[in-house]
Amino acid sequence: MKRYRNGEVWDFENQMPVAAGAGDVILGLDGGTTSTVCICMPILPFSDPLPYPVPVLARAVAGCTNHNSVGEAAARDTLEQVMAEALAKSGSNRSAVRAVCLAVSGVNHPTDQQRILDWLRDVFPSNARLYVQNDAVAALACGTLGKLHGCVLIAGTGTIAYGFTEDGREARAAGAGPTLGDWGSGYGIAAQALTAVIRAHDGRGPHTMLMSSILGKLGLSSPDELIGWTYADPSWARIAALVPVVVCCAIAGDEVANKILFDSVEELRLSVKAVVQRLGLCGPEGKDSFPLVMVGGVLDENKRWDIGEEVIKCISKDYPGAVPIRPKVEPAVGAALVAWNFCMKESLENAFKS
Amino acid sequence: MKRYRNGEVWDFENQMPVAAGAGDVILGLDGGTTSTVCICMPILPFSDPLPYPVPVLARAVAGCTNHNSVGEAAARDTLEQVMAEALAKSGSNRSAVRAVCLAVSGVNHPTDQQRILDWLRDVFPSNARLYVQNDAVAALACGTLGKLHGCVLIAGTGTIAYGFTEDGREARAAGAGPTLGDWGSGYGIAAQALTAVIRAHDGRGPHTMLMSSILGKLGLSSPDELIGWTYADPSWARIAALVPVVVCCAIAGDEVANKILFDSVEELRLSVKAVVQRLGLCGPEGKDSFPLVMVGGVLDENKRWDIGEEVIKCISKDYPGAVPIRPKVEPAVGAALVAWNFCMKESLENAFKS
Numbered sequence: 001m002k003r004y005r006n007g008e009v010w011d012f013e014n015q016m017p018v019a020a021g022a023g024d025v026i027l028g029l030d031g032g033t034t035s036t037v038c039i040c041m042p043i044l045p046f047s048d049p050l051p052y053p054v055p056v057l058a059r060a061v062a063g064c065t066n067h068n069s070v071g072e073a074a075a076r077d078t079l080e081q082v083m084a085e086a087l088a089k090s091g092s093n094r095s096a097v098r099a100v101c102l103a104v105s106g107v108n109h110p111t112d113q114q115r116i117l118d119w120l121r122d123v124f125p126s127n128a129r130l131y132v133q134n135d136a137v138a139a140l141a142c143g144t145l146g147k148l149h150g151c152v153l154i155a156g157t158g159t160i161a162y163g164f165t166e167d168g169r170e171a172r173a174a175g176a177g178p179t180l181g182d183w184g185s186g187y188g189i190a191a192q193a194l195t196a197v198i199r200a201h202d203g204r205g206p207h208t209m210l211m212s213s214i215l216g217k218l219g220l221s222s223p224d225e226l227i228g229w230t231y232a233d234p235s236w237a238r239i240a241a242l243v244p245v246v247v248c249c250a251i252a253g254d255e256v257a258n259k260i261l262f263d264s265v266e267e268l269r270l271s272v273k274a275v276v277q278r279l280g281l282c283g284p285e286g287k288d289s290f291p292l293v294m295v296g297g298v299l300d301e302n303k304r305w306d307i308g309e310e311v312i313k314c315i316s317k318d319y320p321g322a323v324p325i326r327p328k329v330e331p332a333v334g335a336a337l338v339a340w341n342f343c344m345k346e347s348l349e350n351a352f353k354s
Numbered sequence: 355m356k357r358y359r360n361g362e363v364w365d366f367e368n369q370m371p372v373a374a375g376a377g378d379v380i381l382g383l384d385g386g387t388t389s390t391v392c393i394c395m396p397i398l399p400f401s402d403p404l405p406y407p408v409p410v411l412a413r414a415v416a417g418c419t420n421h422n423s424v425g426e427a428a429a430r431d432t433l434e435q436v437m438a439e440a441l442a443k444s445g446s447n448r449s450a451v452r453a454v455c456l457a458v459s460g461v462n463h464p465t466d467q468q469r470i471l472d473w474l475r476d477v478f479p480s481n482a483r484l485y486v487q488n489d490a491v492a493a494l495a496c497g498t499l500g501k502l503h504g505c506v507l508i509a510g511t512g513t514i515a516y517g518f519t520e521d522g523r524e525a526r527a528a529g530a531g532p533t534l535g536d537w538g539s540g541y542g543i544a545a546q547a548l549t550a551v552i553r554a555h556d557g558r559g560p561h562t563m564l565m566s567s568i569l570g571k572l573g574l575s576s577p578d579e580l581i582g583w584t585y586a587d588p589s590w591a592r593i594a595a596l597v598p599v600v601v602c603c604a605i606a607g608d609e610v611a612n613k614i615l616f617d618s619v620e621e622l623r624l625s626v627k628a629v630v631q632r633l634g635l636c637g638p639e640g641k642d643s644f645p646l647v648m649v650g651g652v653l654d655e656n657k658r659w660d661i662g663e664e665v666i667k668c669i670s671k672d673y674p675g676a677v678p679i680r681p682k683v684e685p686a687v688g689a690a691l692v693a694w695n696f697c698m699k700e701s702l703e704n705a706f707k708s
Contacts, residue, residue: 068581068582069585108582111582171556173556173557174556176549176580176581177581177585178533179532179549179584180552180580181545181546181550181553194533198528198534199535202525202625202628203628203629204527204528204624226530227422227462227534228422230530230534231531231533234588274556274558277557
């Protein structure tokens with residue numbers, strides 16, 4: 001991969017005049033394990049509710065930016081590249097950037113946050129506000145239109161549940177990657193399915209339709225070849241791409257596939273429950289209302305075996321006040337709205353002081 | 355890592371005269387996911403039982419040679435290097451090699467075998483007999499002194515059960531690596547323990563002593579840091595090295611750690627059972643005698659929580675004819691004895707023909 005250590009990625013700023021009438025902008029970035037999206041949004045006038053659709057000047061897409069998956073340097077290069085592309089496409093440049101919110105998977109600890117902030121500070125003008133969050137924060141905000149309150153459940157290649165109280169406390173569950181037990185994720189579901197094939201083949205587990213379906217999908221002739229296939233490429237997304245095969249087998253009545261999906265529902269429910277309990281989002285009686293934002297390919301609706309719907313059913317039994325939201329804007333817009341909310345709050349506070 | 359593509363690894367043959375009286379030799383190699391051992395053995399006279407201890411001229415040690423873990427080229431380089439070292443140390447060279455048995459983890463399919471045989475053929479004289487096997491074969495043979503009959507259970511960083519009938523049929527279970535459900539392995543045990551720490555921390559699982567013990571062992575201050583630690587290095591052996599911490603916690607009475615170890619015993623039992631059933635090693639009445647060879651760090655005896663002993667207890671209930679063997683020679687010697695057995699059989703057959 002090309003590296004942009006010397007800042008060539010920003011060369012467009014010298015070659016392209018800023019469009020007449022262009023105003024200040026906000027960058028919102030959603031960096032996942034499979035792909036990364038950056039959007040450029042104009043500074044919105046303070047209004048409640050927000051204008052809908054949320055205005056977006058430009059959108060750029062890149063690959064994985066989880067440093068745990070691709071490494072620190074590659075993640076940084078891709079982040080810089082996709083932000084530069086979004087700015088260039090919107091006819092703007094860095095001097096117009098009022099705020100940036102990078103919501104990136106793999107940000108699990110204040111040191112992760114600080115490491116990204118350190119280089120980000122060198123990229124943008126000193127008056128730009130910079131926020132670095134776990135990508136779950138953008139996912140929550142795309143359901144709540146920037147308000148950090150409630151719980152989001154993400155289940156795509158990976159999975160995490162993340163929540164905020166209205167007074168700013170936060171908690172998370174799962175999001176620790178495949179080695180550390182994210183069994184409800186797309187990767188988790190697919191790895192369980194691959195495992196079921198191996199176990200059926202070597203006599204440790206029951207016969208399953210997953211065997212012919214997965215081998216057919218991958219063009220392999222024997223389960224023994226699955227071992228080589230699995231370790232030929234360590235990408236988590238490549239494994240997770242088998243989820244639709246598992247869903248098809250479950251719909252066709254395969255018991256092993258059905259068990260895997262029900263186990264995944266239970267895992268996802270446990271993650272949400274852990275966050276809701278720790279934050280007390282459901283109130284002392286367990287019945288308070290809170291947003292429950294559902295994001296990610298595993299939770300997409302309109303399938304005959306609807307994992308997201310099953311999770312909502314379980315959670316609604318546990319917490320009748322949970323308000324399920326399937327967001328209409330994408331997480332990158334959520335990230336931009338988080339930055340915009342922070343800026344707005346700061347302006348209001350400053351107005352009060354003066 | 356240095357690459358030996360041009361054969362410099364064999365330069366010693368031009369510089370070192372072969373020792374006077376040096377005879378023909380056999381190379382036995384045991385290539386695991388953590389380390390690789392190659393021994394050089396003189397051709398033994400045909401005798402039953404074998405001389406004990408088995409004579410070994412030289413021994414060389416190297417790192418991982420599982421191509422699924424380190425890649426094809428690195429695995430080949432390490433294999434050539436460690437064989438050259440064993441030959442050089444024994445004062446011999448390739449012209450004296452009568453047979454080679456490479457028993458390497460990651461050999462799961464005839465195509466894996468053929469790929470290794472292809473380059474091995476170019477390394478050794480044309481009259482040398484070459485055998486490529488899964489490393490489980492060497493482990494079985496080190497318990498049975500070269501005879502391929504019975505079942506071996508290996509549980510180190512990885513795990514596999516492998517068996518042979520006296521008439522040459524073979525079967526295996528597990529051995530598919532961590533993504534594909536080798537839950538009874540050292541990696542499996544340690545990954546479950548790490549997962550239990552994350553789950554206790556985020557509220558999905560019960561409190562466990564594993565948290566303070568593992569963080570203490572790794573010098574980390576918070577479970578959040580475990581995520582970065584886990585993905586900083588994809589080596590399976592590094593994770594598996596936490597098994598002793600799990601055993602200590604189980605001995606101290608921690609329920610989560612105990613459950614992980616009992617689950618691992620059950621997984622290992624299932625693997626052995628699958629092989630024994632498929633091969634009919636226990637005979638039609640289920641009571642025939644067969645060797646059950648136990649190999650690998652997870653099964654080492656003399657611990658107060660003895661995983662191997664627990665597995666033997668379970669298997670003996672299933673199959674009273676199972677004869678547990680804890681081998682006294684190492685698997686690399688087993689590999690050499692496999693090669694020696696093959697050579698002996700061939701000579702006998704030729705003697706009959708003439």
